[in-house]
Amino acid sequence: MNLLKIFTDIPILIVITTFIIGLSYCIKNYLYVNKNLKIFYDYISNFRKADLSFRFKEIDEWMQYNPYVSAMWLDFKNTLVFSESVALKGKDNSLTYQEVSSTIQNIQTTVDPLYFFNSESLATSKFNNKFLQTIPTILTGFGPLFTFLNIAIAFGKIDFSSQEKTVKSVAGLMESMQTAALVSVIAVGSSLIFLLFERFAYNILVQKPLSKCEDYLAKLFDNISSEKFLLELLKETKIQNNEISNVIGEIPEHFKIAMTAGIASNLVPYLENLIFGLNQMNKSLKEMSKKSGGDDVDDLF
16 A cells, blocks of 8 residues: 555555654643743742741742742742741830740741642643543544545445446545545554653653652642640740739739839938937027027927
8 A cells, every 4th residue: 555645645644644743742831841940930939948047038039920820839838837026015015026936937838848849730731631642542533534424425425326436436445445444544653652751751851850849849838737826825825824923923922022223323322311300400499599598499408
C-alpha cells in the first residue's frame, strides 16, 4: 500500500492532526507553568524563617502583584498568625515591648500551606487540564469511529452487477479494510505515545519545581493549629493575671512603707522646725519681757 496514500487519508490525517495539536498544547502549557514556578521558587528562596517577620511586607507586595500566585496568597495570608507585641511603660516612663506569647516568635499559619499552594492551584488550574486529559481518550475513540466508518463506506461501494465490477469492488473493500485497521492502530498508538510523553513532561517540567516550592513553603511557615494558639494566649493571660494579683496583694505593705517613709522624710522635719520656731519665739518674748520689766508676759507663759 502506498505510504503517501495512507497519510493523505482523511481519517488518518484527523488522528495525526489531533495528536500534534494535543502535544503542542501540552508542551506550551507545561513550559508556561515551569517558567512561573521557577520564578516563584527563586523569589521565595531568598527568604529565611528568621528574617521573615521584618521582611513580610516585601514578600507580601511581590505576591500581590504577581498574577500567578496573587489569588492563593490572599487566601493564605488570612491564616497567618504574627508574633504580636505589646508596649509596656516602665517606672521611668520608658517603653518596653513584650511578646504576647513566649512560644510564638515568628510568622505561623493555622492551615497547612499545601492546602493553598498545591498542584491544582499552581499548575493544573492555569490551563484547561480536563481537555488535556481527554486527548488520549479522543485519539482512542477516533480508532473504532473511523474504522467502522471506512468499513461502512467500503461495503456501500460493493457492486455485484457484473463479475468485473464485483472483483474490483471486493479489491477496494480489502483496501478500505486495511486502511480502517491502520486508522485504529495509529489512533491507539498515538494515544499511548501522548500518555507517556504527557506523564514524562509533567514530572520533569511541573512536578519537580512544584515539589521544591511546596517543600520550601512548608519550611518557611510553621504550622500551628488555632486551638494551640488560643491555648498559648490563655496561658500567657493566666501568668499575667497571677502577676497582677501578686502586685495587688503587696499594695497595702508598700503603702504602709511609703507612708512611714513620707512621714519620716517630710512631717518630722516640719514639726522639728515648728518646735524650733516656737522655742525661738518664746526666747524672744522672754528677752523682751526682761527689758520691759513686765510681768504680764511671764504670767502669760
